[in-house]
Amino acid sequence: MSDDATARPAKHARCATCGAVVPAKAENPAFPFCSSRCKMVDLGRWLDGSYVASRPLGPDDADELDRIVSLSTDPDTLH
Numbered sequence: 001m002s003d004d005a006t007a008r009p010a011k012h013a014r015c016a017t018c019g020a021v022v023p024a025k026a027e028n029p030a031f032p033f034c035s036s037r038c039k040m041v042d043l044g045r046w047l048d049g050s051y052v053a054s055r056p057l058g059p060d061d062a063d064e065l066d067r068i069v070s071l072s073t074d075p076d077t078l079h
């Protein structure tokens, strides 16, 4: 009996960009995205302003973007 796939809940996250199952963090440098491509797409949305409030960017926003970029490029800083 090796039917443990139904016995335990799925621990995989879903890629915020394409919705694909995200590989485990230990083996996925692009975590929490499914691939580095999706990570860059998401980052591009941030930089494109899609996720940013509709006001001019100020110094504080630059700091926030720096933080987001560093988190996105180095998943190890998440913990």
Ligand SMILES: [Zn+2]
Pocket (backbone or CB within 6 Å): 015, 016, 017, 018, 019, 020, 033, 034, 035, 038
């Ligand atoms: Zn994806």
